[in-house]
Structures are given as structure tokens and as C-alpha cells.
Amino acid sequence: MDDTDKAILNRIQSDFPVSSRPYAVIADEFGISEDEVINRVQQLKLTGIIRRIGGNFVPGKLGYVSTLCAGKVPKNKIETFAKEVNQYTGVTHNYVRENDYNVWFTFIAPSMELIKKYLAEISLKTGVTDIINLPATHVFKIKAHFNL
Amino acid sequence: MFSDLERKIIALIQGDMPVEKHPYQVIAEKIGVAEETVLSVLKDLCDSGIIRRFGATLRHQKSGFNANAMIAWKVDEGRVEEVGKLMAAFDQVSHCYRRNPGKDWPYNLYTMVHAVDEASCRKIAGNISEKTKVDNYEILFSRKELKKTSMQYFDDDPDF
Numbered sequence: 001m002d003d004t005d006k007a008i009l010n011r012i013q014s015d016f017p018v019s020s021r022p023y024a025v026i027a028d029e030f031g032i033s034e035d036e037v038i039n040r041v042q043q044l045k046l047t048g049i050i051r052r053i054g055g056n057f058v059p060g061k062l063g064y065v066s067t068l069c070a071g072k073v074p075k076n077k078i079e080t081f082a083k084e085v086n087q088y089t090g091v092t093h094n095y096v097r098e099n100d101y102n103v104w105f106t107f108i109a110p111s112m113e114l115i116k117k118y119l120a121e122i123s124l125k126t127g128v129t130d131i132i133n134l135p136a137t138h139v140f141k142i143k144a145h146f147n148l
Numbered sequence: 149m150f151s152d153l154e155r156k157i158i159a160l161i162q163g164d165m166p167v168e169k170h171p172y173q174v175i176a177e178k179i180g181v182a183e184e185t186v187l188s189v190l191k192d193l194c195d196s197g198i199i200r201r202f203g204a205t206l207r208h209q210k211s212g213f214n215a216n217a218m219i220a221w222k223v224d225e226g227r228v229e230e231v232g233k234l235m236a237a238f239d240q241v242s243h244c245y246r247r248n249p250g251k252d253w254p255y256n257l258y259t260m261v262h263a264v265d266e267a268s269c270r271k272i273a274g275n276i277s278e279k280t281k282v283d284n285y286e287i288l289f290s291r292k293e294l295k296k297t298s299m300q301y302f303d304d305d306p307d308f
Contacts, residue, residue: 009204016203018190020183021169034169041204042167048207052164052298055193056201062158062301063149068247068258082294094295097218097288101253104218104288108299132250134258138228140244141236146206146213146262 001049004030005040006148009049012041013145016053059108065135066108067115070101071122072130078103081126088118101132153181155302157189161202162298205298213262215289217269219276220255222284228257231280235259238279240272255286 007030017025023041024034044050059066073081078096085091085105094105109115112135123129150158156179165171172190176183193199208216223231228246235257236244243260259276263269266289273287 009206012204013206014201014203018172018187018194018202020172020187022171023167023169038167038169045167051205051207051296053167053204054163054165054202054298055158055161055199056205057158057162057198057299057301058200059299061196061198064299064301068245070250070253086295089300091295092297092299094293095290096292096294097290099286099288103294105295132253134247134250134253136245136247138232138246140232140246141241142200143242145201146208 001044001148004032005044008037008040009044009148010145012053064108064110065112065115066106067112067133067135069105069107069119069134070097070099070132071103071128072101073103073126073128077126077128081122081128084122084126090115090118101130150302153179153185154189154193157186158193159300159302161190162301208262213264215263215266215269217261217263217266217273217290218288219259219261219273220253220286220288221257221259221280221282222249222254223257223280223282225256227282231282232257234280235276238272238276241276254284257282 008026011026016022019025023037027034027037071081081103082094086094090107090109091105092108096102097104107115119131119133123131160175160178166174172186173183176186194202232244232246235241240261240263241259242262245258246256247258249256261269261272263272270287273285277283277285
């Protein structure tokens with residue numbers, strides 16, 4: 001990753017151009033060719049630095065609710081618990097963390113009732129009954145831009 | 149709440165857009181509308197804040213931020229507003245939320261911290277604690293990623 005790659009990444013993290021030829025817009029700003037920008041971005045995706053390019057939404061504005069959940073899962077059950085939890089499309093992030101509550105996942109769905117129903121299903125299928133549900137009541141910050 | 153066209157466009161830009169000269173033309177062709185229509189709807193979705201951020205999402209681990217920690221803080225409710233703002237002001241804090249505590253889980257403020265290694269995360273937690281005078285907290289390092297994906301809104305999954 002050279003300085004041009006870093007500059008491109010800083011440029012396209014929060015404000016990807018919404019215009020007919022977005023890579024030409026960036027190319028103009030940096031004084032390089034459109035093809036070079038495209039090649040570099042393709043390379044950054046191939047090497048895995050860019051996960052995806054697209055929109056990130058505020059769930060509430062689309063009529064969805066979101067929450068953070070954590071389960072106390074016996075070590076030998078983590079894999080089956082994760083498999084059960086991950087099959088819900090509304091579970092977007094799921095991590096093992098070091099704590100008694102050791103499996104932490106985010107859940108997005110059209111209503112909290114639905115999320116509670118899903119959590120009950122998960123408990124029933126996995127035997128893990130200790131799952132906390134911690135919906136956010138106030139957002140102080142969401143930053144997903146990392147200066148490189 | 150959303151028109152058919154908006155829902156279709158949202159469904160097509162919530163994943164990964166193709167890297168090519170005319171990415172919006174590709175989307176327009178899939179829906180069967182003009183490219184200008186896609187551009188104008190997208191701009192509206194960005195301007196209205198429905199799209200919080202439009203662009204590239206990076207893998208932190210591959211861009212030098214090797215450690216991520218969620219820090220759960222127990223803060224007096226009367227200080228939550230003040231402390232939340234102080235925490236959010238830290239550059240290393242990417243997310244800061246107030247959440248209701250759970251039954252045997254007393255923490256009510258949550259920050260995500262990204263840094264080069266775990267020692268740095270601990271140090272940042274210490275700095276935040278010093279600045280906010282909140283000393284009851286739990287650092288939860290991620291040990292394994294079990295899933296990380298983007299939400300599929302308006303899809304036809306039977307779950308919904």
C-alpha cells in the first residue's frame with residue numbers, strides 16, 4: 001500500500017462520488033488516470049483491505065430496530081451456538097470476546113418483538129438461556145472512517 | 149414509506165458495488181431505469197441521512213488497526229450525557245452508545261476502540277477513564293470473528 005493507495009482509501013471511505021463515472025472524479029482530483037484508480041481499488045479489494053463499497057444505513061430510518069446481544073456460552077458449545085445465531089440475516093456482527101458473556105452479536109430486525117422471538121428460538125435450540133439484549137438508547141458517535 | 153424504486157436501489161447498494169467505470173449504470177440496468185434516476189435517488193438518500201455513509205468499508209486488521217476492544221462502562225445515569233460526549237471526543241473511539249444494563253450486567257455506556265495492539269487499547273481505556281473519572285469498566289477484546297457482514301434490508305428472506 002503506497003501513499004496514493006492511502007489517499008484513495010481516505011477519499012472513498014465516507015464520500016464515494018455519486019456521479020456517472022465516480023473513478024474519473026477521483027482520478028481528476030489526484031491527477032492520475034481513471035484506469036489507474038480502478039486498478040488500485042480492484043487491487044485493494046483483492047488484498048482484502050477493502051471489504052466492500054456501498055451504502056451504510058441508519059436502521060431506524062428504514063423502519064428497523066437494532067440491538068447488541070451477548071450469550072454466556074460454554075466453550076464446547078460456541079461453534080453450534082454461533083452456527084445457530086449466524087443463520088439469521090439480521091445478525092451482522094458476531095464475535096467471541098473474553099468474558100463470562102463470551103459471544104457478542106448485533107441483531108437488526110423490523111421489530112424488537114421479532115428479535116425477542118428469535119432470541120427465544122436460539123435459547124430453545126442451543127440450550128443457552130443466558131442471553132442479554134442491550135438495545136442502544138442513545139448514540140453518541142458512529143465513526144467508520146479510518147485515516148490511513 | 150419507501151417507493152418501490154427506492155427499495156430496489158437500497159437493496160442493490162447495501163452489498164458490494166462492482167468496481168468499474170459505470171457502476172451506477174450497472175445498477176440502473178438491473179432495475180430497468182435510467183442511470184440519472186439512480187444517481188438522483190442515491191443523492192436524496194444520502195442528503196436525507198438514510199444512508200449514513202456511502203463508500204468503502206475497510207478491514208481494520210489489514211489496514212494496521214490490529215486490535216479492537218469493546219469497553220463497557222458503568223456510569224452514574226446523571227453523568228451519562230456528559231461522559232458520553234467526552235468519550236465520543238476521543239479519536240480512537242469509533243462508536244459510543246448508551247445501552248440499558250442487563251440483569252447481571254450493570255454497564256450502560258459502550259465504546260469501540262481500535263488500535264495497533266491490545267496494549268494500546270488498554271492504554272486508551274486508561275486515558276478515557278482518567279478523563280471521565282469513570283473507573284468501573286470491562287475491556288472485552290475480540291478473540292474470534294464469527295460473522296461480519298452488512299445487513300440485507302428489504303430482502304425477501306422468510307425470516308422477515
